[in-house]
Amino acid sequence: MKKKDTLFRKFIKVFWVVYAIASVIVTISKADALITKDYPVISQHVSLDDSWDVTINNNDYHNISIGDFQFQPVDKGDNITLQRILPENWDIIEGALRIHIKQSSVRMFIDNELIYEYGYNRARQGKTLGNGYLFINFPSKYKGKTLKIQLTVTEDNVFTKFDSIRIYEWENAYRVIMTENRIPMFLGSFLVILGIVAGVITIFALYNSIKFLKLFCVTMFSICMGLWTLCYYKVILIFSIPLYSVSLIEYISLYLAPLPVTIYMHEDVQKLKNKVIKLFYKILVTIQLITVVTTMILHTLDIVHFAATLKYMHTIIFCSLIYFFIVLVLNLKSSHQTETRLFLVGMLVVIICVTYDLIGYSIKRYLGNTLLSLKGVSSIGIMVFIFILIAIFYMDMTKKVMQETERNFLLKSAYTDEMTQLHNRRYCTEYMQNIQNKQDCSYTVICFDLNNLKVINDTYGHARGDILIKSAAEVIAETFKEYGIVARMGGDEFIAILETADINKIKELEIKLQKNIDKKNKEIEDLNMSIAYGYAYGNSLQNNIEKLYQEADDHMYEHKMKMKQSGIAAQR
Secondary structure (H helix, E strand, C coil): CHHHHHHHHHHHHHHHHHHHHHHHHHHHHHHHHHHHCCHHHHCCEEECCCCEEEEECCEEEEEECHHHCECCCCCCCCEEEEEEECCCCCCCCEEEEEEEEECEEEEEEECCEEEEEECHHHHHCCCCCCEEEEEEEEEHHHCCCEEEEEEEECCCCCCCECCCCEEEEHHHHHHHHHHHCHHHHHHHHHHHHHHHHHHHHHHHHHHHCHHHHHHHHHHHHHHHHHHHHHHHCCHHHHHCCCHHHHHHHHHHHHHHCHHHHHHHCHHHHHHCCCHHHHHHHHHHHHHHHHHHHHHHHHHHCCCCCHHHHHHHHHHHHHHHHHHHHHHHHHHHHHHCCHHHHHHHHHHHHHHHHHHHHHHHHHHHHHHCCCCCCCCCHHHHHHHHHHHHHHHHHHHHHHHHHHHHHHHHHHHHHHHECCCCCCECHHHHHHHHHHHHHCCCCEEEEEEEEECCHHHHHHHHCHHHHHHHHHHHHHHHHHHHHHHEEEEEEECCEEEEEECCCCHHHHHHHHHHHHHHHHHHHHHCCCCCCCEEEEEEEEECCCCCHHHHHHHHHHHHHHHHHHHHHHCHHHHC
């Protein structure tokens, strides 16, 4: 029966996982279909790739096709001029000229009349200009006129190839970007939203437990990579954010991304006994922190921009991934845990995807080749990785909750009297030690003893005696628990330690105790409960609690003798 129940639970879990994945896929496919349904219409454009005269510094090239033209990498200060005669006819009335720039200032002329300018003031101030699309108002009145574009490069080794120059309908220009980059847009938006929602939850969780630090690292990594995806593919331009700001967000999110993963890996590194691995971890953390802080300062001061240090950051990212992979392999050899295997799979996916994008980026930047140009590969790998991290965190937390539950159960068993569910002698002893260690604490020790328990056990049996003990425990707890702790010391002996030495309060509780005893005797027929008690009070600075306990016990014994002599105990 248990086996069938376990299999059913596993089936339900698998079913919901499959259902969730299928729902996400269906939602994305529906959104994709909605976005692309009118793409044939909105993507109509006039291509300006052919018939260009190009001047790079003092080198002239004639009748050039932009898409096929490759040249040596340009450096800071290089000047590039593109010139051609515009077509005589095109159907677009309110057009937008789309041009992709890379760390360059731009001036655009129609028949030698300046119609657009970007980045010259920032370039003169030594500031970064960014990479991405510019959209310039381009009405049909420019038909048949001469278009001249002047570029001044502001960073070294920026590009070796021009991207296509096209004219779109103005109202569709940004929609084309969204459609062409819809996969990165979906992935980036999902990662940012996931990171923000999980981050808010985690911030509140962190307030209560440091255990959620790993999940916080996951959320920060998700936000960083989501922002990087949206900025790298320029989807965020639809919000009219300046191009240089988009590039700044892109660089900062990329440079910060390795840090949360490195912090996440700390526990896995500490599991290993290899001193070299641990030393390299410290070195890696130091390098990452120094790189982030230094590059941000240099960029802010316009000494060295992010674009110039990007290749070094790529190297750090790649080395970090390889290092994490080695750590996981070593952990897998020693533990063979499911979590480690999942982590290893996720890291392998990230390494493959990031390597693909790094190689593709390098080939495009330095060779001008778009061989590896599949969009969103890194983002897909990162999303898979984040899902795996969340799954690992869930499994880890489930395991820790079970361990904590088991620990609490064992702890409760060790400090709880099984019959009455009050604290036991062991707990009481440790509690008294803690009180004694306090700087200034007033307290009262009260000892209790049931009368005639042996007689009841001998006459009515131990079951009746157990009822009496449990009833006494309820009465004493109801009376004194609000003001301190109540414990069963063994047999028919109880103790209450109250965090007060107010004699008036003690007298009130005496009266309350007797009322509760009378009430319980009325509730249970022939219970005849009678309790002798004695108390002593003092201060942790002036009195020893063990001595006060003995004093209270002596007073209880005196009270018991008085009750016996007066016949109260016998009557009850």
